[in-house]
Amino acid sequence: MTNSFSSRRMLAWTAPVALALTALAPALPAQAAPKPTPTVTTGPVDKDLNGDGVPDLVAVGGPGTGLGSGVWSGLGVKSRKTGVGTGQVQTPASNVGLRGNGVTGNDSPADFDGAQVITGRFTGVDHQDFLYYYPTGTSAGNGGVIRGAGDGTMANPYGNQFSIFSDNLIDANGNSPLQLVNAFQADGVDTGIPDLLGIAGDATNGYRLGYHPNYFAPGLYYGVTGLTNPTPTGGTDWQNWSLASTETASGIALFLRNAGTGDLYLWTGVTMVDNGDGTGTLTHTQYQVAASWNTGVTISTLQAADIDADGTPDLWTVLPDGTYRAYLISGLSNSGTATVTATRARPLA
Numbered sequence: 001m002t003n004s005f006s007s008r009r010m011l012a013w014t015a016p017v018a019l020a021l022t023a024l025a026p027a028l029p030a031q032a033a034p035k036p037t038p039t040v041t042t043g044p045v046d047k048d049l050n051g052d053g054v055p056d057l058v059a060v061g062g063p064g065t066g067l068g069s070g071v072w073s074g075l076g077v078k079s080r081k082t083g084v085g086t087g088q089v090q091t092p093a094s095n096v097g098l099r100g101n102g103v104t105g106n107d108s109p110a111d112f113d114g115a116q117v118i119t120g121r122f123t124g125v126d127h128q129d130f131l132y133y134y135p136t137g138t139s140a141g142n143g144g145v146i147r148g149a150g151d152g153t154m155a156n157p158y159g160n161q162f163s164i165f166s167d168n169l170i171d172a173n174g175n176s177p178l179q180l181v182n183a184f185q186a187d188g189v190d191t192g193i194p195d196l197l198g199i200a201g202d203a204t205n206g207y208r209l210g211y212h213p214n215y216f217a218p219g220l221y222y223g224v225t226g227l228t229n230p231t232p233t234g235g236t237d238w239q240n241w242s243l244a245s246t247e248t249a250s251g252i253a254l255f256l257r258n259a260g261t262g263d264l265y266l267w268t269g270v271t272m273v274d275n276g277d278g279t280g281t282l283t284h285t286q287y288q289v290a291a292s293w294n295t296g297v298t299i300s301t302l303q304a305a306d307i308d309a310d311g312t313p314d315l316w317t318v319l320p321d322g323t324y325r326a327y328l329i330s331g332l333s334n335s336g337t338a339t340v341t342a343t344r345a346r347p348l349a
């Protein structure tokens with residue numbers, strides 16, 4: 001289970017030609033008519049659900065979230081003056097999870113209670129899909145992918161859902177991830193569908209980051225490569241950290257937050273290097289974004305995106321009272337903390 005990286009690389013070379021061509025096809029038109037001065041990123045904007053170029057906010061509802069059960073989708077508001085995201089979203093947000101997760105047959109938004117939901121190109125097309133994962137509860141360790149409709153909503157989950165099974169996510173000690181985020185193509189093996197990054201472990205064996213490679217199909221993750229990275233502060237207490245990832249024109253970015261200490265860090269240029277011994281390591285540039293950031297505050301949704309399109313990743317938070325706010329980040333520094341500008345807290349729904 002731990003040596004999946006090299007075996008998948010071999011699989012990549014022997015992948016069916018038709019599948020490889022299908023995955024490449026969307027990139028071809030971009031080369032057809034070169035323009036002299038491209039000013040925006042070449043690919044779709046991460047977290048932009050409706051294709052207007054502005055990232056959007058997605059939060060899970062249910063007990064303890066201040067939101068009704070379901071998946072709440074708030075489309076990012078664009079500044080009339082600057083044409084980029086302001087950090088505000090259109091409210092009330094829409095509940096796009098009313099038909100449930102496509103598995104229980106209940107047609108109920110309560111299917112998502114207790115789930116984590118992230119967006120990404122998890123079915124391999126240009127728009128954002130929804131990935132849900134249950135860290136605890138009766139479906140603990142399991143999850144799935146539901147196609148995005150391209151307008152901020154989900155497709156009908158019945159017929160557009162791909163399950164992710166616990167057995168394919170557990171580490172060598174049988175532990176399911178505490179959290180999963182989008183790892184994009186950080187290992188350099190592009191299967192057309194993003195990989196996942198998680199945190200897993202137990203008190204006896206310790207906790208660590210894990211890399212979950214995708215095997216050329218929506219929802220098909222198999223095996224986990226344990227990562228050797230210490231936490232941003234040099235520790236091994238990964239269970240105390242939470243993650244939020246995004247991708248910009250300059251690469252993959254990962255926010256790391258320790259709720260207990262208030263430490264907030266950003267890793268940029270993240271790539272996953274195979275160590276050849278069944279482990280891997282994330283290479284990255286580390287920045288301390290803030291100290292004492294929301295120390296001790298429960299954040300029900302932490303989402304990363306370059307909201308204002310300045311090339312530096314930003315954050316949205318949703319709190320258990322159902323309010324959201326953006327934290328626009330600039331001035332990353334090797335010698336101090338960054339500039340973090342928070343928008344006013346507003347009800348999401």
Ligand SMILES: [Ca+2]
Nearest residue numbers: 048049050054
């Ligand atoms: Ca949008």
Ligand SMILES: [Ca+2]
Nearest residue numbers: 306308310312
């Ligand atoms: Ca930004």
